[in-house]
Amino acid sequence: MENFGADGPPGAYEDFERTECIVLVGHNAAEQSTVLWMRILAAKAGPLRPKVIVIDPRRTFTVTTGADLHLQLKPGTNVALLNGICHVLIENGWIDRRFIETHTVKFDQFREIVARYTPERVESICGVAADTLRQAAEWIGTSRSTVTTCLQGVYQSNQATAAACAINSMHLLMGKIGRPGSAPLQFAGQPSSMNTREVGADGTYPAYRNWEDHNHMLDLAKRWNVPVELLGKKPVGAPEIFKLCELGYVKVLWNIGTNPAVSMTDRTKQLRTLNGVFLVVQDCFADTETAQLADVVLPSAMWGEKTGCMTNAERRCTLLRKAVDPPGEARSDLDIFLDFADRMNLRDADGHRLIWYTDPEGAFDEWREVSRGCIPDYSGMSYARLAETGGLQWPCTAAKPEGTVRLYEDRSFPTQWYISESFEKDIETGHEHTLNEYREKRDPKGRAVLVATDYQPPLDRTDDDFPFIAISGRQVYRWHTRTKTGRAPALHDAGPSVFVSVSRHDAGRLGIDDGDTVRIVSRRGAIVAPAKVGDVVCAGVVFIPFHYGELGEEHAVNTLMPQTWDPVSKQPIQKIAAVRLEPIGTTVERQWWHEQ
């Protein structure tokens, strides 16, 4: 958004087959995106044989199964490393000066900042050898096309938005955007994340409308037939909502389809918070850790039990039909919302029912109208067309009924003040320009913005008491907090319990053997896990999967993580905590990771 004026992944999955270079930043695709990873592996065997560069603090399954180059950086140093790559690109002239001059702004500022990140300095910050960085930059800069993906290793790490912007800026420098095989492709953890970004369920307004632009609000108010005066509120992100609960300003929390009792950072505090609010949990499982703390549980249908649409990381909307009825009293989320709206007697400005539709197709038709003319335009889609085509990519309009494979092919970016989703947020504080400031001083008028930020170390610092950095991540056999995968025996057996990965170097120094029980202590709390000793992480770093967090047990890595969030995206920073290891000295009976 800060680069292009609005959200929306610019590329498409087909770009993986049409590129010469693929860069995965904080994205363990082999475990997170298995189908995509097979596609990448197939592309590697195809005519273009793209180089695959992985930027990750761990030697992940992605690295071992398909990387040509691994930049194993220190946790939380994405910005320094990406600045270093941009430095080498500029130094060697692997940039598109014509594109920069015609389609971007702030190149001089950008160059001035990244000039400070020589490969040698980056090596001292990130721990990545200067020559390895140069090699990566050469592959990126000299390939005719590049696709870069990123995921939670960027979004939930130190300087999250700054790093995401650096990736976009790297592509802008080379003019590698809006053409086949070239795109920054900012993934979402799951399609529902894409949907909430677009429809506004995460505190923003539908279809990338700008809360500060009165005309955007006026347009929405007309389409919903509600007073414009009630719209245009500054969005409040999820971590702030939990903070408001903690402080007592929010007394009722309606939690839908997520499990914050395991997934929120500074978890001990969050459990107190969830215990202190009137908690309504709407979920298809009544025994999640969060549901166990609920005052009211609204049983909801899960996929296959309801009809609806999902949009994936290439902006493709697909229709999912209901296959079976939900069990017991469970109802679809939509039915629950409609019932709630009726009971709340929600009306529009003319006294008619505010929510006029009664089924998923009606809801989709309403969304098509709300998005019409906006950046994520769905107006050309319908249930019939989605069923017929198997999915369409937005923007999809009457004029472009087949949808749009990739954004920005015309080199025009939605940064004009009257289109932009936001008026440029300060990367360090999240503060936004006012409309007048943006219009008069900053409006790039359809050009993209090159955003560079200086590296800042993580807030939770290592010291003598907490000398290690703990990072978290996922396993291929688990999904989120195991609410689903914990019920499948095969998946459960594949990764039955929490562990902590420790480097051989650190394990030797601390006298920890493989399988020994270790207490991991941060400034917020402690957990206990068996040590898995190996070469996956570097010295000074430990890794713990985030899936585990049974109530009453000390397994949740988020117990260790600080309650901080990115100033712009409001994503909780779940990947960095300073910790110490305290060997308890007992060896667990079963080292399951050695078993078949």
Place this chain on the structure above:
Amino acid sequence: MARAVTRTHASAHRADAPLEDLLAPLLIQEIATIAAIDAAIAAEKYPDYVVMYQGTKTGKQSNVEQMATLIRRLGGVPPEHGGLRRYVLKAQLAITERVSGTTATLKAMRVGELRLLRLYTETIEQVDGLARRALGKALGRTIVHCHILTAHIAKRTAAAREAESLPLPLDRYFAGPRAKACMRCHFDRPGTLPALERGDPHLYTYVCAGCHVDVRAEFPPDLASQMDRWPRHVQDARVLQHALGRPSVLNAIHAVLYPLSGLAPETSVRARKKALLVPALAPPPSPAEETRTVLAVQPHTTGEAQYVAELFDYRTVRTSW
């Protein structure tokens, strides 16, 4: 009427009026005032004042939502249109701002607020229960807003009469020589730390000295204990981020703006804990007894085939954990 459950009978001429009728003038006036604020935001050149107006707008939206909910729960339809007054006020504010500037806008806003103050004061006497609590909140916000406007007018005009109408000396509201609006508390309060002000190349941001002190005290101990190790500009950025977030802004409203408006500080009431922390309410999710299903995957290349083989071989994948 049966549905007027939260109404008292203090006012004889309205004793039979349903709650909907009592709240309608307030709703209309509040919405009209929001429309006027929107006009002021569009015309205002000072970003700190825009943030102040946005904060006021948010408070008024809460007032409207609470009153509208009261009406809806009784089966009524709240008049959320603002009436003709919205157009009059909106035009008035827009013209005032463009022609006469910020001070005149503040004065025009105060006229509207004083009208609201009178309406709330009259109406709150006629209701009790939930409606009284909701109107009490709205009245508090209105009193606060009146004081914010008056203090700024006093500072900008140096009018003694305005300053004297405030509950505290003017220098408790403004530490500096000219009127500035802190983006957290909307005043420019004194404090033992310097005010934080950033401009180009950053966006204009301002947090007063008083809020700088208050916000630092809001950091949780695990981060507060490390702040001295962060570079100065990182400390400042983090304070600004925290100060502009909704939780800290609400702290400022309740702990700072209420007392500066002559009201008792309002402390948030945390709900009573429902149960002991981390209760063993139920066993953790455990695998169901199911038949294992073998998935058929058809890789097309050697790389894919190898990946799939390793994917279904737990031991191999686990070497990457």
